[in-house]
Amino acid sequence: MEVIDFSQTNSILNQYMSEIRDIEIQKDRMRFRSNILRIGEIMAYEISKKLNYIIKDVQTPLDIAKVSIPCEQPVIGTILRAGLPFHEGLLNFFDKAENAFVSAYRKYEDEKNFNIHIEYIASPRIDEKTLIIADPMLATGSSMELSYRALITKGHPAKIHIATIIASQQAIEHIKKTFPNDKTTIWCAAIDPKIDEHSYIVPGLGDAGDLAYGEKE
Numbered sequence: 001m002e003v004i005d006f007s008q009t010n011s012i013l014n015q016y017m018s019e020i021r022d023i024e025i026q027k028d029r030m031r032f033r034s035n036i037l038r039i040g041e042i043m044a045y046e047i048s049k050k051l052n053y054i055i056k057d058v059q060t061p062l063d064i065a066k067v068s069i070p071c072e073q074p075v076i077g078t079i080l081r082a083g084l085p086f087h088e089g090l091l092n093f094f095d096k097a098e099n100a101f102v103s104a105y106r107k108y109e110d111e112k113n114f115n116i117h118i119e120y121i122a123s124p125r126i127d128e129k130t131l132i133i134a135d136p137m138l139a140t141g142s143s144m145e146l147s148y149r150a151l152i153t154k155g156h157p158a159k160i161h162i163a164t165i166i167a168s169q170q171a172i173e174h175i176k177k178t179f180p181n182d183k184t185t186i187w188c189a190a191i192d193p194k195i196d197e198h199s200y201i202v203p204g205l206g207d208a209g210d211l212a213y214g215e216k217e
Contacts, residue, residue, distance in 0.1 A: 004188065006043075006046075013042050016039050017165075020035045021204075029212060032212055037085045037088050040163070041093055043187055043189070044089065045093060047187060051071075075099070077099075077131060079147050082208040086165065090134060099124075101120070102123075103118065103120035103121075118147065123151055124154065128156075129155075132160075133148060133151070134164070138168065139201050140174060141170070142174070158183065159185075161184075162175060162185070162187065164187070165190070166189065166201055166205060192204055
């Protein structure tokens with residue numbers, strides 16, 4: 001399984017990452033959502049290099065130009081609600097993609113212990129298609145695993161791209177154990193070393209859903 005960590009190379013993405021982590025800049029929700037969207041666009045561009053391509057003849061005003069274009073469009077599956085601006089960034093580049101949505105949330109038994117619950121799924125058939133599953137934060141990897149299991153009730157994809165902004169090292173190891181190793185690629189803007197006793201990524205950025213849309217009860 002290939003794991004791509006964008007923080008290991010210098011690019012403008014790191015500027016957006018510094019802003020979404022910054023406790024002062026986070027107070028501007030519009031800026032936070034905009035940066036998440038832009039990271040999604042950059043990630044979509046990089047993922048596009050892994051698609052299958054064909055050569056197309058394009059008639060210009062003067063002659064025929066041969067252009068290499070994708071011969072497939074992915075299905076973009078996003079975990080609600082924090083994933084919405086991330087999804088929009090991916091969709092800005094894959095503008096003909098099919099879309100899927102999964103509602104996954106933590107149901108707490110007490111202050112520290114919780115189970116992941118899947119409440120809602122809307123998806124096209126994904127048999128033999130390229131599936132991108134987007135979730136800004138991968139803390140334990142459990143939400144991603146259960147969302148994937150919900151999505152494959154709609155068919156089994158040919159390739160899987162997991163797109164995330166910040167993942168913990170623990171989540172990366174969990175994904176390696178629970179996803180098909182031969183057809184999965186993980187794309188991360190950064191990989192952080194640990195999670196705390198509440199299963200939040202450290203240093204992370206906090207709750208991405210609350211930062212994008214406001215605190216929930």
